[in-house]
Every structure is written in C-alpha cells, then in structure tokens.
Amino acid sequence: MSIEHRDDTGDRFGMWLFLYTEVILFSGLFILYAVSLSKFPEQFSEASHKLNIYFGTINTLVLLTSSLTIALALSALQMGRKKQCLILCWTTIGLAIVFLINKYFEWSAEIGHGIYPGSEQLAEMGPGVAAFFNLYYFTAGLHGLHVFIGATLIAVVAVMTAKDKVTSERFTLLENSALYWHLVDLVWIFVFPLYYLIL
Amino acid sequence: MSKSTTYTGFWQESPRPGILGWLLTTDHKRIGIMYLCCIIATFIVGACLGLAIRLELIAPGRTIMDAQTYNATFTLHGILMIFMFLIPSIPAAFGNLLLPIHIGARDVSFPKLNLLSWYCYMIGALLAVLAIFSGGGTPDTGWTFYVPFSTQTTTNVSMAAFAAFMLGFSSILTGINFVTTVHRLRCKGMTWGRMPLFVWTLYATAWIQVLATPMIGITLVLIILERVFGAGLFDAARGGDPVLYQHLFWIYSHPAVYIMILPGMGVISEVIPTFARKPLFGYWAMALSSLAIAFAGSLVWAHHMYASGMSDFAILVFSFLTFIVAIPSAIKVFNWVSTLYKGSIELAPPMLFALAFIFNFAIGGLGGLALGAAASDIHLHDTTFVVGHFHYVMFGGGGFALFAAMHYWLPKFTGRMYNHKTAMIAWGLLFVGFNITYMAMQAVGIMGMPRRYNDYVPEFTTLNMVSTVGSWVMAIGLIIMFVNLWQGLRRGRPIGMNPWGAATLEWTIPSPPPLENFGVEDPVVTKGPYEFKGVVADEY
Amino acid sequence: MSEHNHEPVPYRTFILIWCALLVLTVITIAVSRVHLGALNIWVALGVASIKSSLVIFVFMHLRQESKLFKIGLTTMLVILAIFIGLTFTDVLYR
Amino acid sequence: MNLPTNPTAQAVDSVLIYIFGFSLLLLLGITVVTLYFIIKYRRSKYPEPTSEAHGSFWLEAVWTLLPTLIVLTMFWYGWTNYLGLRNVPEGAMEVKATARMWSWQFEYPDGRKANKLYVPVGQPIKVDLVSTDVLHSFFAPAFRIKRDAVPGMQSHVWFEATEPGSYDIFCAEFCGTGHAAMITTIEALPPEEYAAWLQPAEPTGEPRGLIVINEQGCTGCHSLDGSEGIAPSLFQLAGQLRKVIVAGQSKQLTIDEDYLRRAIRDPELEMVDGFDPMMPAYDADTISDADLQAVIDYLLGKIEPSQTLKLDGKQLIENYGCLGCHSQDGSELVGPSFKGIGEREVRIDRDGANELIKVDRDYLIRAIKQPSADIVEGYPPIMPEGDYLSDEEVEAMVEHLLKQ
Numbered sequence A: 001m002s003i004e005h006r007d008d009t010g011d012r013f014g015m016w017l018f019l020y021t022e023v024i025l026f027s028g029l030f031i032l033y034a035v036s037l038s039k040f041p042e043q044f045s046e047a048s049h050k051l052n053i054y055f056g057t058i059n060t061l062v063l064l065t066s067s068l069t070i071a072l073a074l075s076a077l078q079m080g081r082k083k084q085c086l087i088l089c090w091t092t093i094g095l096a097i098v099f100l101i102n103k104y105f106e107w108s109a110e111i112g113h114g115i116y117p118g119s120e121q122l123a124e125m126g127p128g129v130a131a132f133f134n135l136y137y138f139t140a141g142l143h144g145l146h147v148f149i150g151a152t153l154i155a156v157v158a159v160m161t162a163k164d165k166v167t168s169e170r171f172t173l174l175e176n177s178a179l180y181w182h183l184v185d186l187v188w189i190f191v192f193p194l195y196y197l198i199l
Numbered sequence B: 001m002s003k004s005t006t007y008t009g010f011w012q013e014s015p016r017p018g019i020l021g022w023l024l025t026t027d028h029k030r031i032g033i034m035y036l037c038c039i040i041a042t043f044i045v046g047a048c049l050g051l052a053i054r055l056e057l058i059a060p061g062r063t064i065m066d067a068q069t070y071n072a073t074f075t076l077h078g079i080l081m082i083f084m085f086l087i088p089s090i091p092a093a094f095g096n097l098l099l100p101i102h103i104g105a106r107d108v109s110f111p112k113l114n115l116l117s118w119y120c121y122m123i124g125a126l127l128a129v130l131a132i133f134s135g136g137g138t139p140d141t142g143w144t145f146y147v148p149f150s151t152q153t154t155t156n157v158s159m160a161a162f163a164a165f166m167l168g169f170s171s172i173l174t175g176i177n178f179v180t181t182v183h184r185l186r187c188k189g190m191t192w193g194r195m196p197l198f199v200w201t202l203y204a205t206a207w208i209q210v211l212a213t214p215m216i217g218i219t220l221v222l223i224i225l226e227r228v229f230g231a232g233l234f235d236a237a238r239g240g241d242p243v244l245y246q247h248l249f250w251i252y253s254h255p256a257v258y259i260m261i262l263p264g265m266g267v268i269s270e271v272i273p274t275f276a277r278k279p280l281f282g283y284w285a286m287a288l289s290s291l292a293i294a295f296a297g298s299l300v301w302a303h304h305m306y307a308s309g310m311s312d313f314a315i316l317v318f319s320f321l322t323f324i325v326a327i328p329s330a331i332k333v334f335n336w337v338s339t340l341y342k343g344s345i346e347l348a349p350p351m352l353f354a355l356a357f358i359f360n361f362a363i364g365g366l367g368g369l370a371l372g373a374a375a376s377d378i379h380l381h382d383t384t385f386v387v388g389h390f391h392y393v394m395f396g397g398g399g400f401a402l403f404a405a406m407h408y409w410l411p412k413f414t415g416r417m418y419n420h421k422t423a424m425i426a427w428g429l430l431f432v433g434f435n436i437t438y439m440a441m442q443a444v445g446i447m448g449m450p451r452r453y454n455d456y457v458p459e460f461t462t463l464n465m466v467s468t469v470g471s472w473v474m475a476i477g478l479i480i481m482f483v484n485l486w487q488g489l490r491r492g493r494p495i496g497m498n499p500w501g502a503a504t505l506e507w508t509i510p511s512p513p514p515l516e517n518f519g520v521e522d523p524v525v526t527k528g529p530y531e532f533k534g535v536v537a538d539e540y
Numbered sequence C: 001m002s003e004h005n006h007e008p009v010p011y012r013t014f015i016l017i018w019c020a021l022l023v024l025t026v027i028t029i030a031v032s033r034v035h036l037g038a039l040n041i042w043v044a045l046g047v048a049s050i051k052s053s054l055v056i057f058v059f060m061h062l063r064q065e066s067k068l069f070k071i072g073l074t075t076m077l078v079i080l081a082i083f084i085g086l087t088f089t090d091v092l093y094r
Numbered sequence D: 001m002n003l004p005t006n007p008t009a010q011a012v013d014s015v016l017i018y019i020f021g022f023s024l025l026l027l028l029g030i031t032v033v034t035l036y037f038i039i040k041y042r043r044s045k046y047p048e049p050t051s052e053a054h055g056s057f058w059l060e061a062v063w064t065l066l067p068t069l070i071v072l073t074m075f076w077y078g079w080t081n082y083l084g085l086r087n088v089p090e091g092a093m094e095v096k097a098t099a100r101m102w103s104w105q106f107e108y109p110d111g112r113k114a115n116k117l118y119v120p121v122g123q124p125i126k127v128d129l130v131s132t133d134v135l136h137s138f139f140a141p142a143f144r145i146k147r148d149a150v151p152g153m154q155s156h157v158w159f160e161a162t163e164p165g166s167y168d169i170f171c172a173e174f175c176g177t178g179h180a181a182m183i184t185t186i187e188a189l190p191p192e193e194y195a196a197w198l199q200p201a202e203p204t205g206e207p208r209g210l211i212v213i214n215e216q217g218c219t220g221c222h223s224l225d226g227s228e229g230i231a232p233s234l235f236q237l238a239g240q241l242r243k244v245i246v247a248g249q250s251k252q253l254t255i256d257e258d259y260l261r262r263a264i265r266d267p268e269l270e271m272v273d274g275f276d277p278m279m280p281a282y283d284a285d286t287i288s289d290a291d292l293q294a295v296i297d298y299l300l301g302k303i304e305p306s307q308t309l310k311l312d313g314k315q316l317i318e319n320y321g322c323l324g325c326h327s328q329d330g331s332e333l334v335g336p337s338f339k340g341i342g343e344r345e346v347r348i349d350r351d352g353a354n355e356l357i358k359v360d361r362d363y364l365i366r367a368i369k370q371p372s373a374d375i376v377e378g379y380p381p382i383m384p385e386g387d388y389l390s391d392e393e394v395e396a397m398v399e400h401l402l403k404q
C-alpha cells in the first residue's frame, strides 16, 4: 500500500539530475585531458595519429544511428505502435553490440602494439603520449561501461514493453532509459573529435 | 489529540511485519531512522578513534601506538567522520525524517531510490570496515588520499577509496531525491516563501550533492585504476601532475564541507525562532544566503593548496573567492542573533545546542578567514590549527547542530521526552570540553606543530596535554548525552503533538507521525513556518 | 498528476536531425584534416557542441520540457565551466 | 611572547594579527550581544515576544556590506604580504633541499652536502625544493614559511635569519610512517662562524693542492671519490689510462704531469672521451704556476692523500638521513637500529622464504642498494632504494656500520 502517486515530469526531472552527475563524472577525465593537452600539444597530436580513425568514425555513426532508433522507439510507443517500438529497441541494442565489438578489435589492435596503461613501450614514447593513451583508455573504458549499462537498461524496458508493463500510457521508463542512451551518445560526440581528430 | 501512550505511529504501521518491514521499507521516516542509527554508531566508533589519537598525543614519544598505527587511526577517523558520519548525518537522517513532512508531502519523490541509497551507504560502510582488516593493512593516507603516496603505499587504499565511492553514490541519490521532492511535491499553499529554512538548506545542499559528488567519484576511481595499472596519471615523469590530483579532490571536498554545515544551519534556523517564539529575522536573506553558500562554495576549492606549488595567480583568485564565501555565513550569524531581539527566549536543550553552534561556528569560521588569507595560510597550512578549525566547524558546527536536531525532533518521532536537566549537564560538559580541546589544538598549531604528527618536539607538550584532557571532559559529556537521550526516548514521559510550541507542519500531526504522515486529505498551508500567533505548546 | 506528457515527436523530425548530425560529423573530420593549429581543437569543440545541442533539444525532448529543466541544465553547465576554468588559473600560470 | 624579527615572519605575523584581531572583536561582539538578549528577553520575564519584526532591508544591507569590506581588506593584506614570501631578494644564496622518505639533504653551490641547513645570519637564503619520492613540505615555523616539495616539480622558499640560533624544520605534508620524524634544523651562524664552517673540516695539514681545488670549486664538477659526475672524477689519477679526443679523433694516453697541466690550462685541446667540452681554462692569474704544481702533485698522489680524501662513512650516514629511521643507540625506530649491527644475526624474508643470516659486508651492501631484496622480519618494507649512492660511498658506510 505504498503511496501510489504518479508524477512523470518528476521522474523525468530525476533522470535529468542523474544525467548531470554523469556529465560531471566524465568531466573529471576531460579536465585531465585539457590540462595535458595544453602541456603537450605536439605529443598529443602525434599520439592521436596512432589511433585508428576508421574505427572511431564507424563507432560515431553507429552511436548516432542508435540514438535515432531509440528516439524513434519512444515516438512509436507514444503513438501506440508497440511492434515498431520493440523492433527499434532491439535495433538500438544491436548497434550497441556492434559498437562494443568494434571497440574490442580496436583495443586488441593497440594492445597488440604494446600500447596500454602502464606498458613499458608507452612509457618510452614520452610523457605526452603516455598521458594521452592513459586518458584515452580510461575515458573510452568508462564510456564503454556506460554503453553496456545503457543497452542492458533498454533490453529490460523492451521486455517490459513486450509484457505491456510499459505502455503508450506509462512510458516513463522507456523515456528515461532513452535519455540515458542519448547521454552515452553525447559523451562520445566529444570523445571522438578530442581523441581521434586532433592534428 | 488524545493519543493513548500505546500509540506508536509509523513504528508499527508497515506493509510488512518485523525486520523486513524495515529492510524493505520505502517509508521516508523508517529510512531516516535507519540512517540515524548507522550514523550514531559511526560517530561513536570514530569518536573513540579520536580519543585514541588524543591519548597518543598527550605526551611526546610513543604513548599507546606506533607511527603506522597512528597514521591508520587518523585516516580511519577522518574517513568515518566525514564520509560516513557528517555528510549523511543531517541530510540523510533528519532530512529523510522531515523534508516530506515539512513540505506537506507523504513521502519523497523516489521512495525506492531512497532505500537504495541506504543500501549503497551500508555497502560503503561494509567495505570501509573490510578495508581495515584485509589486504595490505589499514589505509594510512589520511582522508585526502594525496598522490603519489596513496598510489605507492602498500596498505589497502583501493578498498577504502571504493568505499568512499559507494558512500558518495548514496549521497548523490539522496540529493537527486531531495531536489525533485522539493520541486514536485510541495503541498497546496506551500509556496517557496513558506518553506521552512531547513528545507531551503536541504535543497541547496542537495544541489551540491548532485553537482559536486561525481567529481570525487571519478577521482577515487582514478586512484584505484592507478594502483591497478600503474599508468602514471599523476606521475610527472609520465605526463601526469600530482597537484592536479589535489584540484580534482578539493573540487568535491570543499563543497562537501558545505554539505556538512548547510543542513546544520537549517536546523539552527528552525530551533532559534521556536525558542524565541519570534519569526526568523530576514527570511529571504537566510534562504538566499543558503543558495549563495552552495554556489560560492564551489568556487573556492584551491584554498587548500596555497602551499602545494600552485600558481600564484590561482592563489590570488582563490583567496579572493574564499573571502566571498564568508559573507553569506556572516549574514546568517547576524540574522540568528537578531532573531533573539525582543523575543521570549526559553533555554531548552535544543536551544542551548543551537547557541553553542553559533559560538563554535563563529570561532571556526573566523579561523577559516585566517586560513583563507594567502600569507597567514602559508604558516598555518597543515598545522594543528587547521585541525582545530575544522573540528570547530564540523564538530562544533555540524556535530552540535545534529545534537540540537536530536533533542529537538527525536521526541517527535518517538513520542517521548528525555530528561531536560541531564541534557543540560551533558551540554555543559560537552561545550566546555570541546572548547578546551580545540582551543589548545589551535594554539599549538599557531606555534607551528604540523598535523598528522604522532610525535612532536617538547615545546608543544603542555598544550597537547590540555587538549587531551579536554577530550575526556567532552567524552563524559557525550556519554551522558547519549545515555540520557536513549533512556528518555524509550521510557520518558509521553508527549503530545507540539511540545515546543513550534509552527512548522510536523507539529500538527501526531507524535510519532503515522505512515504517510497526514490523514486522508493532504494538508493545505495558509501561513509561514514561523508564525507562532495562536500556537500553544502542549504540556508533557 | 501527470499533467503534461508531451506530444509524440513525428519520425520526420528525428530523421532530419539525424542527417544533420551525420553531416556535422563529416564536417568535423574534414576540418580536422586542414591544419589550423590551435584553432582545430576549438572548431572540433564548436561542432561537437552544436551536435550535442541538437541531441539534447530534439532527441532528448528538452524543447518540450518546462523551464525548470532548462535552468537545471544551464546551472550544471555553468558549474562545469567554473570547475574547468578555475583549474586553468593554476595550470596556465604556473 | 616576543615575535621574531626576520622579514618573512614579520610579513606573516602582521597579517595574522590583523585577522585575529578583527576576529576577536567580532566574536566578542556577537557573544556579548547574544548573552545580553538571552538574559534580557528570557521567557520568565517576557512570556510573549515584544516584537514581530520579520526583518529589515537596511540591517541586511549593512551586515552584508560591512563584512564584505572587512574581508576584502583581509584578502588584500594577505595577498600583498604573500608576494613578499614569494619574491626572493637580490643576491640570495641558493641551497638545494632534497626531500626523501624521511630525511632532508641540503646541497650547497660548492657541492658540499649536509643534513642540517647551515646559513649565515643576515643573508637571504633561497631554498630550492625537490622530492625524490612523494610529497613532502618544507616548514620552518620560526620563519613562517612552508612549501611542498613535489616530485618532478620545481619550487622554492626563501628566508633570512636575523639572529643566530637553531630553528626547527618540519615536514608538513603527510608522507608515511616517518612523517613525524622528518625533522631537522636551520643552523643560523654568525658570518665568521659560517665562514669557518665553510672551510673544510681541518684546515691544518690540508695539502695546498686540495685547498686550491676546493677554492676553485673544481669539486662542483669533479668528484674526489671516484663517483661519476658531469666531469671525470679526480680519484687516484696517477698512471691511469685516458681516452681523449684530439682534433676530432680519439687517442689513448697515460695520465702524467704534462697532461694534467694542459688539461687545466687549456682543456679544449684534449677532451676526455664521453664528456662535454665545458671545462673552463684556468690561466696563470687564476691559478698561479706554484698552485698548479701543488694541485698536480696532489692529484698524482705525490704527497700522501690526507684524511679528507677517504670518505667518512659516519658523515655520509648522517648526511643521507639514515638516522631518520635507524637509531645508533639500539632504540627502536622505524627501521632496525645500527647498534651492534656488525655482529648481529637477522631473520629476513628473501623472496618469500624466511631465513636466518649473519650480517656481513655483502648483506649490508645489498640492504642499502636494493633493500626490497630481503626485508628484516618485523619491519615494514619501506626503506628507499640506495641507487643514488656511489659504490665508494656505500663501501664507506658499510665499513662504518661493521665497526658499530
């Protein structure tokens, strides 16, 4: 008999507040990035050349598209097109998986070159490069974690939608997990140019 | 309101019986009580560690423990007292108990999230305890985890850092909950101008919790990663920067000190009008200065780093900003004092603690000014003067505010009253002991005794001894206080709805309050929180 | 009291925004290939900000939300700017 | 309490007094007013409040602006005097302070090392701070100066002693087990005493050559004990082979008088292989022929090398701050005591295995050079690596230790 008051706006606002905390969380790493960049501009661009821009670009497209699909999913549900909504949700998750697989290959390639936090080789490449890759790994890693969490959330919600726990009347859950997913996209929108594109 | 003494409000009413009724509850009052218990327990442990520290420092040379143990002790003491006691103390315990009632709501916006935050707290606490006994031994970095030491020491820093991370997460959830609640669940007629100041301060605090805490999250994670991978994020040889770590740490940890004091200020702003039977002086000044403190408080973090090798320009900027934060606090003090003017003042225990708060906080805060000025901080930095300063604001401020809140509101939630005389004796001992302890500590700091020293040169002996003796007086006071509260709240005289004759909403409902606080229909507010006209205190 | 659950956004809007995002991505990559020195980073950030505001306002429905949401977001960004800016008062002048 | 008269202390004290003074006034004011109200308006006297005032714009304005003005003066005063602590006066003597767990070492321009900071009264001293491991902080309360020593970062403090005496130096930044033991002193000596201290230990019996070498500050680059510096060591040169570069191509030669003479008068001619051509040429009016001869005789060991040539283990042990953790009188500190270490048996953990061994020369050398190799049971594995020590220095220390 707990209090059954419903407040969708409140729920959304809560989600936004949570997203703020996520942004600040990442900003810690971006501060470190900014400082190191201002210290070693050349070494940074040198290091960013070592990254494979194709992986980066593909993943950007993947995430942007997934953002689109989840946004569409919400509209679909609102318009009562449950089937479409489900398809779109699963597409989003599919794209998330593509993203992670991509990352896996990218990282294994770099680790293959002996570039990973704390490696001897990295230490020898000079402070700037080392700083760049440390930050790259930690930022991308944290982001990857968020991709994983976001995908899981969406999966859960998709199931609930299938079971009509989430409906065109009560879709805040879907809306909030969509919000979360967009945040994942937002972070990448900054990670991509900052790590792959500086010359 | 003829409640028979068998009535027990939310203590009995619960969807689930027995212990599960607590562990799975989403009732803000029950969660508040659970928080309160954990916090008191933490305080007692931490406090006894504090006693141990003082005992070691009673004389030069080794008294009761060796250097390594000492380092572990004050590290533990600091972590417990800050992350597990003071930060959650008033917001998580009394905030949960009162915020919904104060704004005429039946619960917070996200009751389940609220419970989750308590579990995060428990996990954090558990990890903190594990960190003591597992791995390479109890952490010995100080609560500040400064690199490179924290990434090199063999002790179990990673787990302690992760514990702090979880505690931070719990604090974030509380913050999200409170901001949303205040925005969404205010009852009919509860305009912003009618919110009790306690709510205002909690609201300001909640914003800090939301916007600053993640920074400590990432910082602690980086320490852990650093210890795992040895990547050299903060190692100059590998492009890192040890001073940058200090920035990241203080970006959270300075705002955190306002998380610790703001709710306390809120409590005082409730207690003083009640026992002066007079509206709080300058309501809007008080409300806005709370927001001002919250905002300005997040601009000053680097005043902890004047001696760290930071650029002089930064020192100029941060010293300036630091003095700006002092102003809203000054406004508050002046308004409290002038609330007393032409009032009708009753020195009940909560009032005594409130007045002690003003005195202690003034001393601590004014000490903060000496620390805020660049030149004088160079001498005082990392001396026991700083230790004195923050005990004055944290214990003399935050702590005393908590005690005030306990004496003011706990009767409401147990429906019973403690013994006033004993409470006053306890207060006296506590107040005197407190000032002896930390005055001496500040004095020896001015003489130049560095902090985190388990041993010191002979000149410092006398004052350290005084300080230690003071801590014993304080201990006796605290024990009496706790025992008195415990007995009173269990067997004391039953009270009616409004023992103090206060005007905020919680005093218009039975004590202890029922589940969902208000009867069938939601309350409608028609007057401000401090309009005592016609409000009578009922006898007990 | 679910006073306003805003209207569903038509598919078209989303798809248009998506195209815009793709175009902007191409632009950043293109720009990054020409050397502008320090300017590169600022251009990149500029484009990124445009992209993110598209996502925030349309994909995340900030357009439809009440003022409260917008104020909240601004507050967060201001604080963020302060954190970064004040850190640089140290780093740049050491 | 009489305040110190040295410039840095005065800069800080005036600010402290200013702020504490104001604070005291404010505190008294607030407390007195509060007490007055409490007593005057007590409930027994006034059952009901005699005012319903909700606030007053003017009062708020006043106690917003007044504090603002007050704190701004505090801020500005604090800032200007802080600059006084940062700007080192002209002609300050530079000393390099190296902080390591848990000792200080001070290095003077002439390469002389000491573990106490000896300074002349009346001369500004600039202390350059470096750290080899973690954060430390140079704190001299008597001079009100403090600054962290950050690994990989340059920073400095300055001070000037106006009265002779011995002043504490503390480490103010937490740095581990020995933090509280990381204490030494500033020894402020009257100029003449300082000059005397500057002179090598016993001026009498000191060979003229060595005196010249010290005066000329040759030891700034050349070690006398064989340890490699930025220049070849001057340890036992006689008859050694040298590979030198003459006009581009390298050639072997045995060190003799003429070679040394050329090497000092006109170094560019033959540079020792592997060293940069940075040695200044010393002509006859910097080093007279007589002195030159003395130097050469000294270097070639024509006269028996005096004590000062042989390294003094005791001195080294003090200078490198070993005593921060190891006692000499058998008392227990962070590390094992040196007392009787020579004929001791110790239980050590060597890579996992735990064994009992007799202390001997090799063991001690190992224990100094890579302490982590075997840890004496019951002590934390925190002794810093001795890799900064030259073999000769280690030898000397071990010699001394075995004699304990």
Ligand code: HEA
Pocket: B144, B257, B258, B260, B261, B303, B304, B305, B322, B323, B325, B326, B327, B329, B330, B331, B333, B334, B361, B362, B363, B364, B365, B366, B368, B369, B371, B372, B373, B377, B380, B381, B382, B386, B389, B390, B393, B394, B397, B398, D026, D027, D030, D066, D067, D070, D071
């Ligand atoms: C509850 C916690 C709390 C609070 C509220 C404060 C409040 C303040 N603190 Fe404190 N501080 C700490 C907790 C807190 N502090 C801790 C934990 C540390 C040490 C951390 C560590 O290193 O371990 C610390 C350390 C610390 C330092 C770093 C010292 C050093 O390490 O070198 C500084 C420096 O500026 C500082 C300044 C201030 C200032 C200016 C205020 C101001 O907000 C004070 C404002 C209050 C007043 C000004 C008094 C009331 C007003 C009047 C009496 C009216 C008259 C006033 C005027 C006219 C101005 N504090």
Ligand code: HEA
Pocket: B043, B044, B046, B047, B048, B050, B051, B053, B054, B057, B074, B075, B077, B078, B079, B081, B082, B085, B086, B141, B142, B143, B144, B387, B391, B394, B395, B398, B399, B437, B451, B452, B453, B454, B471, B472, B474, B475, B476, B478, B479, B482, B483
């Ligand atoms: C809220 C915060 C808080 C509180 C309340 C306290 C309380 C106390 N602290 Fe605290 N202290 C810190 C926060 C706090 N401390 C922090 C953050 C540090 C920095 C750590 C670091 O450097 O990293 C610190 C460091 C610190 C030091 C400096 C260590 C050093 O730098 O060398 C010292 C030294 O005296 C000290 C002493 C004390 C004492 C004597 C108390 C006393 O006030 C304790 C009072 C309580 C008692 C005397 C016991 C009472 C007994 C009971 C309550 C039992 C009752 C039981 C029943 C009834 C069943 N503390």
Ligand code: CUA
Pocket: D099, D102, D135, D136, D137, D171, D172, D173, D174, D175, D176, D178, D179, D180, D182
């Ligand atoms: Cu070195 Cu503390």
Ligand SMILES: [Cu+2]
Pocket: B253, B254, B257, B300, B301, B303, B304
């Ligand atoms: Cu602070």
